[in-house]
Amino acid sequence: MAVTSPTVHQKQKMNWTPYLFLIGPLALYLVWIIGPMLYTFYLSLTDWDGISPEAKYVGLENFEALFSSLGRRVPSAFEYSLSNNLKWLLTFITVPVGIGLGLAMVLNQDVKGDRFFKMGIFLPQVLSLPVIALIWSYGVYSPRGGLLVSLLNMGIDDPPAMLAEKHLVIWAIILAAAWRQVGYIMILYVAGLKNVDPTLLDASLVDGANAWERFRHVIFPLLAPVTTIVVVISIIDSLRSFDMVWVMTKGGPANASSVLAVLMYIQAFNNYKMGLGAATAVILFAISLVFIIAYLSRVMKDELEY
Amino acid sequence: MATQTETLSGVTTAAVNRKKSNLLGRIALYSFLIIFTLSYMTPVFSALLTSVRTQDDISLNGFFSAPREIVLQNYAQAWSQGGVNKYLLNSFIITIPALIGTIFLSSLSAYALARYRFRGNRPIYFMYVAGTMLPFQILLLPVFLLTNKLGLYNTYWSVILIHTAFQLGFCTFVLRNFMRTIPGEIMDAARIDGANEFGIYWRIVMPLTVPAIAAVATLEFTWIFNDYLWAIILLQNDALKPVTAGLSTLQGQFVTNWPLIVAGALIATVPTLIVFFALLKNFDRHQFSGHDDGF
Numbered sequence: 001m002a003v004t005s006p007t008v009h010q011k012q013k014m015n016w017t018p019y020l021f022l023i024g025p026l027a028l029y030l031v032w033i034i035g036p037m038l039y040t041f042y043l044s045l046t047d048w049d050g051i052s053p054e055a056k057y058v059g060l061e062n063f064e065a066l067f068s069s070l071g072r073r074v075p076s077a078f079e080y081s082l083s084n085n086l087k088w089l090l091t092f093i094t095v096p097v098g099i100g101l102g103l104a105m106v107l108n109q110d111v112k113g114d115r116f117f118k119m120g121i122f123l124p125q126v127l128s129l130p131v132i133a134l135i136w137s138y139g140v141y142s143p144r145g146g147l148l149v150s151l152l153n154m155g156i157d158d159p160p161a162m163l164a165e166k167h168l169v170i171w172a173i174i175l176a177a178a179w180r181q182v183g184y185i186m187i188l189y190v191a192g193l194k195n196v197d198p199t200l201l202d203a204s205l206v207d208g209a210n211a212w213e214r215f216r217h218v219i220f221p222l223l224a225p226v227t228t229i230v231v232v233i234s235i236i237d238s239l240r241s242f243d244m245v246w247v248m249t250k251g252g253p254a255n256a257s258s259v260l261a262v263l264m265y266i267q268a269f270n271n272y273k274m275g276l277g278a279a280t281a282v283i284l285f286a287i288s289l290v291f292i293i294a295y296l297s298r299v300m301k302d303e304l305e306y
Numbered sequence: 307m308a309t310q311t312e313t314l315s316g317v318t319t320a321a322v323n324r325k326k327s328n329l330l331g332r333i334a335l336y337s338f339l340i341i342f343t344l345s346y347m348t349p350v351f352s353a354l355l356t357s358v359r360t361q362d363d364i365s366l367n368g369f370f371s372a373p374r375e376i377v378l379q380n381y382a383q384a385w386s387q388g389g390v391n392k393y394l395l396n397s398f399i400i401t402i403p404a405l406i407g408t409i410f411l412s413s414l415s416a417y418a419l420a421r422y423r424f425r426g427n428r429p430i431y432f433m434y435v436a437g438t439m440l441p442f443q444i445l446l447l448p449v450f451l452l453t454n455k456l457g458l459y460n461t462y463w464s465v466i467l468i469h470t471a472f473q474l475g476f477c478t479f480v481l482r483n484f485m486r487t488i489p490g491e492i493m494d495a496a497r498i499d500g501a502n503e504f505g506i507y508w509r510i511v512m513p514l515t516v517p518a519i520a521a522v523a524t525l526e527f528t529w530i531f532n533d534y535l536w537a538i539i540l541l542q543n544d545a546l547k548p549v550t551a552g553l554s555t556l557q558g559q560f561v562t563n564w565p566l567i568v569a570g571a572l573i574a575t576v577p578t579l580i581v582f583f584a585l586l587k588n589f590d591r592h593q594f595s596g597h598d599d600g601f
Binding site: 031 | 335336338339342343344346347348349350352353355356364365368369370411412414415417418419421422424427428430432433434435436437439440441442443444445446447448449451452467468470471472474475478503507528531532534535538539550551553554557564567568571572574575578579582
């Protein structure tokens, strides 16, 4: 009795130590991240213009205004943004992921000097997005003396100005962004491949599987956890895209290269429609949330196995 | 492995043939890799080439003409007249305090989450993990308003604070997972020796966490240094802008001089490149948050 009572007492006593460690960082996080997030939800239900002292509650009007602008003969800025984000997302989860995985497979078969190749392909990832945007705008796409235009000039008489052409502009930007993304994906897959158990590959070799069968039935399924992370990261990155578009075109010509993040910026900071901007941000958040939850459930699963 | 066994049994003609096709395969592989990597870096080469030419030379003679002359004045001009020197300094003034702040604060929360059982542990951890994926746009307006209210708008502090807060999520995630791998016996021993909780965190756990801190700090350095969005939202005064935002000013100031703009952009990449090579070295020696890295 005398031995157990102190432990019982100790268990009942609240241990404040972890809370003391947490209070500083949590306070900062609540003030700068969680609070602002909630406040955006509130703003999205108002018609605030950023200047008047009072914001009028308007219910879902901002959302209605955005969604009712879909399907017009001349696409609205919102429609352009939504479809451009979708194009960005679909490209990101296929092209850089495919190329990155392919390169990782090639570099995984003990290539000499693999670090040189990895560094060369990873290099763009180190550069900031505005720098990438400037390099492609002036070095590659510039209508007079850019690399691409000079290349096309050899075949076509009047090569298009990539960033001024309504139908091409978003693809030109996505191409530059995907170029930066490949190295990142490759590195994630190279890391994943290092963890693939070689005895499983030997077993499939004994079974007479060819290279493609080995990849299809052994390696790719084993890489599933990496693929989940890669796809989620690609989606989140494509939804966050702002810098490239803002530096290269500011969403133009005539909204053709706008994305939700750019639209939100223009609504809020150029047109003083804070409510509408907040509503656009909420829509962007809602789309992201699906993938945040997918990612979180992955982390939670790891956590339970731990 | 495969080649070694074949060399040993390389007497039969079949094996010799296979070795030959292997060699051809290797040649094909390396040619592919060299051509791919070099063409992959073409935009970088073309930027380098653009930056050492004059505007007239490029627009008159086109990209593929031999440069009339190699000029370095674009770099010098971007550096001094373009103000890249000032912008770079601002980038450091913003990045370094934010980096120290976020690493220190996240190590506190990581320690609490890794080493204590308490109500709210899991929810707080998952909140941080989810926070790393938030689109910035959901924070933009209120943070802009908050800095105005606090009188921090258009000061270094506005960007420093938002970076410190936003990066807490990722740093806590990585450091917490690393701290969980430290054996509990070490801490128990210190406790018996009479160390208090903060002492255990600061003198025992932190020194053991240095490899993870080094890895996460190099990543965070590039992320904070490369930020553009917060800088253009929270800083209005050109004299305060970091280099990412400063490049836009440069773009406006020298509209008709692309080589100079490109030169400025290339100077801006030097700090992150240096950190990238430091990061490579770090990744060589240490495992990063329990996962093997790709280099």
